[in-house]
Amino acid sequence: MPGIAVLDLGGQYCHLIARRVRDLGVFSDILPSDTEVETLRHFDGVILSGGPGSVSEPDAPRVPQTVLTDLGKPVLGICYGQQLITDLLGGTVIREHVREYGLASLSIIEPDLLFQDVPSDSMAWMSHGDTVTSLPRGFRRLAKTETCDFAAVADVDKRIYGIQFHPEVTHTQHGMAILSNFVFHICHAQPTWNPASLKDKLIEQIRATAAGRKVYFLVSGGVDSNVAYALCAQALPPDQLEGLYVDTGFMRKNESEQLRLAFERIGLPNIRIIDDSQRFLDAMQDAIDPEEKRQRIGPLFIEIQQELVSAMENENHNWVLGQGTIYPDTIESGGTAGAEVIKTHHNRVPMIAELAAQNRLLEPLQEFYKDEVRALGQALGLPPDLVNRHPFPGPGLAIRTLCSDRHAKAMPHGGIDGICREFGLHGCVLPLKSVGVQGDNRSYKNVAMISGVAVLETLSQVSTRITNGYKDVNRVVYCLDAAIDFKALRVHDALLTSERLDVLREADAIAHQLLHAHGLEHQLWQFPVVLIPVSHGAGRRSESKGETVILRPVYSVDGMTAEFAKLPLPLLREMARAICQLPTIDLVCFDVSNKPPATIEWE
Numbered sequence: 001m002p003g004i005a006v007l008d009l010g011g012q013y014c015h016l017i018a019r020r021v022r023d024l025g026v027f028s029d030i031l032p033s034d035t036e037v038e039t040l041r042h043f044d045g046v047i048l049s050g051g052p053g054s055v056s057e058p059d060a061p062r063v064p065q066t067v068l069t070d071l072g073k074p075v076l077g078i079c080y081g082q083q084l085i086t087d088l089l090g091g092t093v094i095r096e097h098v099r100e101y102g103l104a105s106l107s108i109i110e111p112d113l114l115f116q117d118v119p120s121d122s123m124a125w126m127s128h129g130d131t132v133t134s135l136p137r138g139f140r141r142l143a144k145t146e147t148c149d150f151a152a153v154a155d156v157d158k159r160i161y162g163i164q165f166h167p168e169v170t171h172t173q174h175g176m177a178i179l180s181n182f183v184f185h186i187c188h189a190q191p192t193w194n195p196a197s198l199k200d201k202l203i204e205q206i207r208a209t210a211a212g213r214k215v216y217f218l219v220s221g222g223v224d225s226n227v228a229y230a231l232c233a234q235a236l237p238p239d240q241l242e243g244l245y246v247d248t249g250f251m252r253k254n255e256s257e258q259l260r261l262a263f264e265r266i267g268l269p270n271i272r273i274i275d276d277s278q279r280f281l282d283a284m285q286d287a288i289d290p291e292e293k294r295q296r297i298g299p300l301f302i303e304i305q306q307e308l309v310s311a312m313e314n315e316n317h318n319w320v321l322g323q324g325t326i327y328p329d330t331i332e333s334g335g336t337a338g339a340e341v342i343k344t345h346h347n348r349v350p351m352i353a354e355l356a357a358q359n360r361l362l363e364p365l366q367e368f369y370k371d372e373v374r375a376l377g378q379a380l381g382l383p384p385d386l387v388n389r390h391p392f393p394g395p396g397l398a399i400r401t402l403c404s405d406r407h408a409k410a411m412p413h414g415g416i417d418g419i420c421r422e423f424g425l426h427g428c429v430l431p432l433k434s435v436g437v438q439g440d441n442r443s444y445k446n447v448a449m450i451s452g453v454a455v456l457e458t459l460s461q462v463s464t465r466i467t468n469g470y471k472d473v474n475r476v477v478y479c480l481d482a483a484i485d486f487k488a489l490r491v492h493d494a495l496l497t498s499e500r501l502d503v504l505r506e507a508d509a510i511a512h513q514l515l516h517a518h519g520l521e522h523q524l525w526q527f528p529v530v531l532i533p534v535s536h537g538a539g540r541r542s543e544s545k546g547e548t549v550i551l552r553p554v555y556s557v558d559g560m561t562a563e564f565a566k567l568p569l570p571l572l573r574e575m576a577r578a579i580c581q582l583p584t585i586d587l588v589c590f591d592v593s594n595k596p597p598a599t600i601e602w603e
Contacts, residue, residue, distance in 0.1 A: 003027030003193065004183060005043040007035060009061045009080055011050030012437065016560050017078065017168045019369065020176065021047075025191030026183050033061045037071050045074040045187030048081030050166065052441045054095065054130050055080070055087040062088075074159040074187045079128055082153065082162030089136035089160075101127050101438055101597040102464045103171060104145040112142050112154060113185045114161055114178060122173040124151070124165035125561060127438070127596045132164070147468075159186055169561040171594075199231070199379055202364050206235035209362045210320060216309055217322030217362075218301065219243040219271060221259035222392050225324030227377040228365050229268055232322060234380070243268060246304055248297070249277025250396030250501065253509040262386060276304055280398075284496045288403040290435055290444075290603030293496075297395045302352065321355055322362040326373060369558035390526045391559065397504050399603035402532045403495050404432065410489035416448055416473070419465045425452035427466070428486040429473060432532060434602040436474030437595065445474035449589065451484045456566040459592040463564075467597045475598040477550055477589040480569075480576040484536065484587065492545045494533035500547075504531040507549045507579045514575050515553075515567075524565050525556040530602050536586040546586035549579050554600055562595040 003026050006018045014030060021028035031039070033048075040046055046067060053060035065088050068075060077085040083093045106124040108115050124145070132150040135141070143152035145165075154161045161182065167175030183189050217232055219225045232241050245263075247256045256273065263271050283300055287293045302321075309319055355361045365373055370391065377387040393399060408431035420427035427450045436443040448466050450459075463476040494500065508529040515521050535546035551572060553565035576588035591598070 002042070002044050003029065003189060004045050004047060004187065005035070005040055006030045006047045006049060007033050007063055007067075007081075009033050009049045009051035009063075009084070010053065011078075011080060012052075013078075013166060013168050013560060014049040015367075016369075016558065017047055017049055020168045020179055021183060022193055023176070024180055024183055025193050026189045027193040033063050036064060037066045040067065040071055040073065043073065044189040045076070045182070046071070047182075048075065048077040048084060050079035050081060050127070053080065055083050055093050056095070056130075068158075068160060074182065075161065076182050076186075077160075077162040078168070079164060079166060080130075082150075082164055083128075083130050083132060085160060085162045086132045086136060086139075086153075089139075091132060091136040091139070092134040093130050094133050095130055101467055102594045104148070104151075104165065106143055106145055106151055106165060108143045108152075110140065110142050112156065114142065114152065114154065114163075114181050116177075116181050116185060118174045118177050118181075123171070124167075124173070124175070125169045125171040126165050128164060129438070132162070161186070166561075170557045171561055171563060198376060202231055202376075203235040206232055206362065206364050210236060210240065212240075212318075214319045215241045215322050215362060216305060216319055217241065217243045218305060218324075219245045219263075219268075220324065220392070220394060221245065221255070221262065222324065223370065223377065223387060223389050224326050224365060224373055224391075226266075226268075226382065226386050227373050227380065228322065228324040228363075230266075230377070230380050230382055231364050232362070233268055243271035244305060244308060245271055245273045246301065247273065247275045247277055248280040248396055248398075249498070250280065250398045252392070252397070253505040266382060266386065272308075274304070274308065279304070281496070281498060281501075284398060287496060288405050290399060293398055293603065294395055297398060298352070301394070302355075320360050320362050322364075323352075325363040325366050326368050326370060369560070371557050388522060390521075390524065393601055397501055397508075398496060399601055400528055400530045401496055401500050401504055402432065402434075402530065402602060404491055404533045405493050406431070406491060407493060408491045410449070410486050410491075411446075412486075413448070413470075415470060416466050419469070420450050420452070420462060423452075423454065423458050423462055425450050425454055425458075425462060426486065427451075427462075428489070430489065430491060430532075430534060432491050432534060434475050434598065436593075436598045438474060438597045443474045443597070446472055448473045448476045449479055449484075449486070449489070450476060450592075451479040451482070451486075453482065454478070456569065459590075460564075460566075463592045463594070467593065475591065475593045475602075478592050480551075480573050480588050480590055481580075488537040490535050490537055492533050492535060494545065494547070500531060503547070503582055503584055504529065504549075506582055507531065507585065510578045511551060511575050514571065514578065518571055520567065520571075524553050525559070525562065526552075526554050526600060527565075528552040528601055530591075532602075534587070545584075547584050548587040548589060549576075549585055550589050550591050550602070551575060552591040552600070552602070554595070556595075556600070559600065560595075562600050564590075564592050564594060 018028040530550040534548040554562040556562035
């Protein structure tokens with residue numbers, strides 16, 4: 001079938017590109033980067049994805065040069081794809097000191113079919129460290145940003161295009177128009193992709209995978225697992241399916257009881273609730289590193305599942321494990337060729353890979369994104385309050401409660417404070433790290449804290465300036481207390497304890513209750529509340545190990561990219577005042593970071 005081939009160079013957004021093409025009604029297929037020209041001749045055009053590598057590295061992913069010289073079909077390189085085109089055809093790519101992560105102002109210099117009906121100035125999403133500095137022969141510049149001279153380039157005669165930004169993400173204002181121009185006006189593809197009912201196809205796949213075996217399905221109560229389990233319930237007879245909900249002790253306040261009632265209301269069959277909270281807590285006693293936390297939680301989920309299966313089935317091993325895994329879980333866990341591990345999801349640990357190799361894994365939504373899962377849930381008739389729930393990570397509050405084994409003061413940073421002073425603010429760096437994603441790579445970097453009187457747009461500008469300009473920082477938080485004294489900030493040792501989890505549960509409940517009271521709950525994609533071991537020694541608990549709560553509301557569509565949600569500052573300060581009544585909380589901050597360079601979750 002004609003369509004667009006997407007060559008996978010390891011980028012976090014590879015599958016998002018393919019999905020955007022399908023959103024246009026055109027078939028797309030993801031193929032390895034080394035796919036030969038003869039295979040690609042069957043397509044109308046080729047897109048080279050982004051990737052975490054640098055073209056200067058000897059083991060960086062490549063495509064055959066003949067894709068550019070002999071294929072004769074239109075080619076579009078995105079981010080790393082543009083850099084690879086430049087390098088293969090004789091241009092120059094270098095590692096720049098100033099990097100671009102987040103929104104940038106895109107200015108079109110030369111009109112072209114690629115930018116038909118696109119305004120001359122708009123916002124585009126950047127995520128790159130390498131930069132094109134000179135073009136191959138025959139190429140010309142089509143667009144630029146403030147810090148990237150070659151934001152879009154082309155050899156128009158050969159129909160080879162390169163763009164440094166990401167049109168596939170929702171935050172590029174006219175990204176779909178640009179992709180549409182490439183697909184329809186340059187490749188001349190036809191909108192003939194009209195897949196059959198996804199629901200019916202998925203039900204057939206579930207039956208084929210189960211193949212008469214008992215399906216034990218891990219249900220978390222989140223959107224993904226509920227929809228996947230509801231699909232299984234329609235595909236399989238009741239005696240072939242049983243749901244297992246494991247209470248890890250890392251759930252939000254009253255979460256397990258609320259989920260039990262929700263399961264009863266929608267009539268999902270055979271769900272067994274197991275309280276294993278103490279076991280999970282014991283396993284996390286000395287865990288500090290975020291990847292270690294995830295690596296401990298994932299196998300423990302499976303160990304508990306296997307114990308339950310063994311107890312119920314005795315010697316009968318004719319079973320398969322079901323999960324609500326969606327594609328971002330796989331991508332961020334390094335599941336595509338050449339992709340960087342951003343963070344290991346609990347449903348993507350080695351034991352899961354072993355089950356997959358044994359044909360004991362059922363994941364009906366593994367190629368879906370969150371918004372598609374929600375649409376499928378609506379088609380299944382699930383109630384809106386379950387379909388539209390905020391995402392909640394499998395490891396739960398364990399990765400929202402940061403741990404530390406050190407004592408350190410906040411660090412002055414002349415460059416960051418200099419940026420802040422331009423806007424009448426002050427800034428420092430916390431000696432505490434969080435996970436991020438920068439240029440398709442995982443980062444584990446320090447957090448900048450800023451304070452002072454500011455409006456939301458100023459906070460956005462300052463955050464972008466800091467993370468673009470300083471490689472040692474991937475996240476910025478704004479202190480909601482005007483009386484902050486950076487010299488009094490301390491990071492202290494703290495492990496994952498039931499007491500800290502209870503404090504975070506209360507803080508989370510307060511924030512979400514106020515969000516609901518102001519009618520803003522369904523305007524957000526997600527609202528993590530995070531606890532970090534940072535005390536303010538000048539506060540009311542100068543001799544104790546006080547802590548800081550981070551409010552992290554975000555807007556997103558599919559979780560692959562996100563913007564911090566610009567909730568009204570008076571509401572955020574109302575939350576801060578209420579949370580600071582908790583006995584161990586010194587400060588409350590507002591996370592003003594986008595994804596990239598930060599991830600939605602801190603760990």
